[in-house]
Amino acid sequence: MTAYVCPRCHVRAPASALTWRCPHCHGPWDLDFAAAPVSLPSLSSRVNSLWRYAEALPLATEIPHVTLGEGRTPVVPLTERVSAKLDFLMPTSSFKDRGAVMLAELARRLGPRTVIADSSGNAGTAIAAYGARAGLDCAVYVPEGTSPKKLEQIRAHGARVVVVAGDREETARAARAAADAPDVMYASHAYNPHFLHGTKTYVYELWEDLGGRLPDSLVLPVGNGTLLLGAALAVEELYGHGLVESRPALVAVQAEAVSPLAAAFHAGADEPAGPAESRPTLAEGIAISAPPRAAQILRAVRLSGGTFHTVTDDQVRTAQLDLARRGLYVEPTAAVCWAAVRAAPDRPGTTVVPLCGAGTKTGLAGAGTAEGRRA
Template sequence: MPALPDLVCSECAAIYPVESLIWRCRCGGILDVVDFALTMDAAALPGRAPSLWRYTEALPIAVDPTVTLGEGFSPLVPSRALPHVQLKLDFLLPTLSFKDRGAVVLATLAKRLGVTGAMVDSSGNAGTAMAAYFGRAGIGCTVYVPESTSPGKLAQMRAHGATVELVPGSRADTSAAALQAAGQDGVLYASHVYHPYFLHGVKTYGYEIWEQRGRSLPETVVVPVGNGTMVLGCYLAFSELVAAGLAERMPRLCAVQASACSPLEQAMAQGFDAPSAVQNGATIAEGIAIAAPPRGKQILAAVRATGGTIVSVTDRQIAAARQELADEGLFVEPTSAVSFAAVSAAVDQTFDAGSPTWAVAANLLTARSVVVPLCGAGLKSPAR
């Protein structure tokens, strides 16, 4: 088997073998995957299976037929209400969320390394994806989640055989509890935030957009942002496609937060390089209610590098967008409706005209070609 790419600290550049199961640098820095050779054989793509593994040259690990569930290559369909928008239906992946993209990569890694167990913290969807894929790989999995997590997501985790640890308090409290438990011998901390192999699974979302659009990229890609795995995955994909000469330019990234918990939007508006922690307000978009995203500095840098920005929308706007999508035949959870809510606000001109980030976003969101992800299925968070 080919060697697995090492991990590198984004702060001090220390190198760690992925076999060490380390998840954060000793200096406290966030880890990334070291650069590895990308020789995408674009001519071979039409003959490959319609899954994310068709981009094998761009992934840090090879497919394991005993772990994959055929994830990836979700449909890209036009919106009826917003003709300039294409909707990518990642809520149709095996566990009904885009987190399957990263989860299958981490489960494949864990099986190859022979780990005895895995643990993860999640607001819901990452936990359900990890539970499913680690269960399929025959590896025990413990999932730490806030006690307020949607019952549907908890039932899904338990159905896949995961041990569920309910943590009182906020999503930050859940992360703190998981960090205290991380580092057990032989146990992989399969964090969708800290482990960078996860991001390389998510980046296949961007490769699929490129291929499904006739090997071209849209002007704008709109993504919900909490911990930022979708933002950073898209940035990786688009950067690699441009570097390989397979795309002429980067799309602008417009990230969207819930106004009740928007540290990244606030940092963007104030011109900061890193976000400050905020009070975690209650929001129906539970999947992005992250008061202090560990990769916040990277998220802001990535969005700015594309000429994009970060905005926020209210729960009322999110609920309305969720209903609009349902009217189009697409039932998604509230977190998945935030990007559509932002585009609708730009089209209807119902955004905060005094916001410096909305002043930029209004043009991005009304561009001729915009792609919006629908990341999680509505049955995970039934309408109240």
Template sequence: MTPLPDCFCPADGTRVASGSLAWCCPVCRGPLDLDFAPTPAPLKSLAGRVNSLWRYAETLPLATPAVSLGEGRTPLVELTNGVLAKLDFLMPTLSFKDRGAVVLAELARRLDARRVLADSSGNAGTAIAAYCARASLPCTVYVPERTSPKKLEQMTAHGARVRTVEGDREAAARAACEAASGDPGAFYASHVFNPYFLHGTKTYVHELWEDLGGRLPDVLVVPVGNGTLLLGAALAVAELYTAGLIDRRPALYAVQTAAVAPLAHAWEEGADDLVGVTPAAPTAAEGIAVPRPARARQILRAVRDSGGTFLTVTEDQIRQAQLDLASRGLFVETTGVTCWAALREVAPGALPHFRTRSGGGTPTAVVPLCGAGLKSGLA
């Protein structure tokens, strides 16, 4: 079995050995990155491989998983001229979080963890619960008190112990961190702090590149709370560009809800980190209601380096976008419609990088539809 790469702290350079159950920097308690720079396989070599995200084995920090449920390889459909949607709600647990959860569960299994702990506003918890069930690992998920009942039902159905925490998303994260710190045999499957999760979510872009014939769209529009999909996308773009498999990098457009937009606010201020963060207001987009994302500096830098920008959407725009997608045959949860909500409200000519596609060329933008509508119902 190929040795696992070490982790390191991007803030102070502290290294963490590959066999450790540590989930954060032991010095600054910040999130970790992976000392891993893979080279993707050429397009023609992918033919005939397993029809899941594990077909991109060269780009993943671990391979030959025992816990796979066939995740990945979700379809693309056109929403309007030049804008495609990737249907990541067609995953085993009905959300894109399966991409990172399967990698974390496989890692926990290989590290012989005694049990797995996680925190979530819903989708990450259901994904971790499912893949822990697949790996026969005991799992406890800490959730905020307003978590969707359907998501709680899904977690418990997979056998996870659910601990409801009074307060918001951050309160649930603190509770999980405290539990992990007090149990040296536990694996904290943090989709925020553990870099393996990002190397799972990056397969979203590797699939786009393959399905578009070795190209990427002009713009990748991504919902951002903790930024796990956006940072994974940035990883994949860098890998493909460095390998010479794409000749340009797409712009990253990050979407937040107006009710909880700490990153968009920092962007407007031209800051490199969060500025004057205020408590989160209620929002239907619970999956991105994160007032203090731990990887804020990395997210802002990734968007800036790509030449992208931030967009925000209101609660009414979310509701209208959800109904619009449903009228097109796509029932998507409230968080998962935010990117489409953003594009519906802006004339293409008003945004940089946007153009009308003609003659079947490269699409202008791709939006992810991240979770199934059955998870949250209508806004």
């Protein structure tokens, strides 16, 4: 296995260790891993999951891997220039499967006594499912008010649910405290860089399906930023290997109610001044007031020539209804990118938005209102 390295302190640790963060600055690890170029012509004969991009993935040397057939989600047009990638069609109905399969494979090799995750629902569901596939003991910490449908799914996979009396940040703190116990692996989608190397397959699939090209911009939801940072990794690898001619702009979207990164970006800051106020929002999946990788996210967006947008709950609700009427039933968080594109329709070139989570996980925003009932 490759090594962990702290991007701030340059401290290193073996990836076989259960140390989940830098012992000096307490920040998240990066992975000292050099992807090899992927041969586009060879892909047609490969396994139909994200493990097909073996040259670009850590942990790909051993076969077989943990898998539920994740990846290879379709891309469908929404307008002449905007398409949607349907990651809600993944095995657990969210894009988090891309990273969870990597963490489960890592845990299978390390053999910890238990695996701990914290989540507002989707990441916990994915860790529970892939943990079950790998035969792991799992506990998932969730904030009070988490969707009952998501809790049901986590429990069905055999994971223990620990409900924390508090918000998303308090839940993360409780999970981190538990993760410091001996022989425990913290399967954190925010802290463990293997997760990012899973989410980067989102862009590798676009590159493959577009015949060796990428769209002009990628509009991506940002809470902890795992999909955006994975996308940035893939873009740099593909560009660095000469497999694409240009880099797409990374356009990040946050909920207006909880938008510390958007505020920092537009203020020209390298990272947020402090945790944002945690206010209720329909986009609960990205309501992260203090993202551990904030500086990395801001840097990635700036280097790509991208920007940040925020969307209101009303815009999210309208976008979710609009997608449903196009045959695409997604949860409110999954509608934020389409909401942002609808609010700024004049962006030049081609764009892809991810539809990250299925509507069956939460239901329709405002379902108890007259508008929701009419939908």
